[in-house]
Amino acid sequence: MAFVDEVKFYVKGGDGGNGCVSFRREKYVPRGGPDGGDGGHGGNVYLEADERKMSLIDFRYASHFKAERGLNGSGKDRHGRKGRDCIVKVPVGSVVKDAGTGEVLADLDEPGARYLAAPGGRGGLGNSRFATSTNRAPRKATPGRPGHEQWLRIELKLLADVGLIGLPNAGKSTLLSRLSAANPKVAPYPFTTLEPQLGVLKFKFRDPCIIADIPGLIEGAHEGIGLGHRFLKHIERTSILLHIVDSSGEGDLPLDDFRVLQGELEAYNEELLRRRYVIVLNKIDLTGAERLRELRELFAAIGQDTIAISAETGEGISDLVERLEGLLDEAEGERQ
Numbered sequence: 001m002a003f004v005d006e007v008k009f010y011v012k013g014g015d016g017g018n019g020c021v022s023f024r025r026e027k028y029v030p031r032g033g034p035d036g037g038d039g040g041h042g043g044n045v046y047l048e049a050d051e052r053k054m055s056l057i058d059f060r061y062a063s064h065f066k067a068e069r070g071l072n073g074s075g076k077d078r079h080g081r082k083g084r085d086c087i088v089k090v091p092v093g094s095v096v097k098d099a100g101t102g103e104v105l106a107d108l109d110e111p112g113a114r115y116l117a118a119p120g121g122r123g124g125l126g127n128s129r130f131a132t133s134t135n136r137a138p139r140k141a142t143p144g145r146p147g148h149e150q151w152l153r154i155e156l157k158l159l160a161d162v163g164l165i166g167l168p169n170a171g172k173s174t175l176l177s178r179l180s181a182a183n184p185k186v187a188p189y190p191f192t193t194l195e196p197q198l199g200v201l202k203f204k205f206r207d208p209c210i211i212a213d214i215p216g217l218i219e220g221a222h223e224g225i226g227l228g229h230r231f232l233k234h235i236e237r238t239s240i241l242l243h244i245v246d247s248s249g250e251g252d253l254p255l256d257d258f259r260v261l262q263g264e265l266e267a268y269n270e271e272l273l274r275r276r277y278v279i280v281l282n283k284i285d286l287t288g289a290e291r292l293r294e295l296r297e298l299f300a301a302i303g304q305d306t307i308a309i310s311a312e313t314g315e316g317i318s319d320l321v322e323r324l325e326g327l328l329d330e331a332e333g334e335r336q
Contacts, residue, residue: 014042016144040070042120043083163235
């Protein structure tokens with residue numbers, strides 16, 4: 001199934017039903033008076049966050065959503081039925097925006113959260129509503145009002161606790177498969193990950209967390225080079241970032257890779273630089289002990305701590321999990 005994280009669609013609330021002009025006609029009841037009922041209100045269009053939805057792919061096949069119109073009123077003071085609501089299921093983490101102005105209208109970041117996207121129109125009034133002491137036989141009723149309509153845009157931002165970022169072929173997908181039961185595509189060429197992948201990391205003494213792996217970044221991604229930077233929105237909600245750096249590069253290349261990642265995060269959203277992060281030196285199975293020591297010193301010289309692992313062999317994974325557990329506890333403590 002394709003991963004779709006941004007769509008434009010149309011919503012319209014149901015029109016209100018018309019009021020009725022009617023007069024009571026009953027044997028032995030002369031001049032029974034007005035008895036026209038009101039029209040029913042139109043149905044509403046709601047957007048509802050559903051944790052079973054993981055993508056916006058359904059909007060590729062249906063992009064217009066309309067609620068039912070209210071029924072017209074009738075004689076004997078019978079009011080029209082309200083139109084049925086239209087409930088559109090969207091993934092948790094959907095941000096609803098006005099398609100024209102880009103204004104954020106709602107952030108559905110919890111299961112069951114709802115947003116009234118298009119209210120239905122009010123039903124019209126029947127002629128019984130206009131009866132007065134001086135106008136006992138009104139022949140006036142009002143039509144139902146049209147429902148609200150607008151074009152909206154949804155941007156999906158995945159809900160994850162930990163985000164994996166790195167250059168292509170840094171080993172993010174292999175690490176995700178080590179930390180969770182996810183089975184992402186792994187291959188020895190760049191851009192094997194073309195869409196975000198999710199996995200669940202389980203701990204012994206705390207609740208599990210969700211990890212998001214996004215496609216690789218390259219220098220200039222914020223200008224649209226490579227796969228661009230649009231997938232970075234999926235780590236905006238994370239509390240911890242793992243900078244995956246290929247330690248098998250020669251010279252200062254691993255340090256340069258880290259600086260590229262920092263630069264792309266800054267160009268996209270400076271706030272991401274203030275998140276907790278861990279620099280993970282991956283592929284140490286291809287790096288000698290002397291070279292690894294040299295790399296640690298390179299990062300220490302700029303005030304950066306590192307943790308060394310091999311996603312391929314599993315070396316250092318337990319240390320990384322322990323570090324993540326501590327950082328998640330810190331983040332939760334600050335939120336309380």
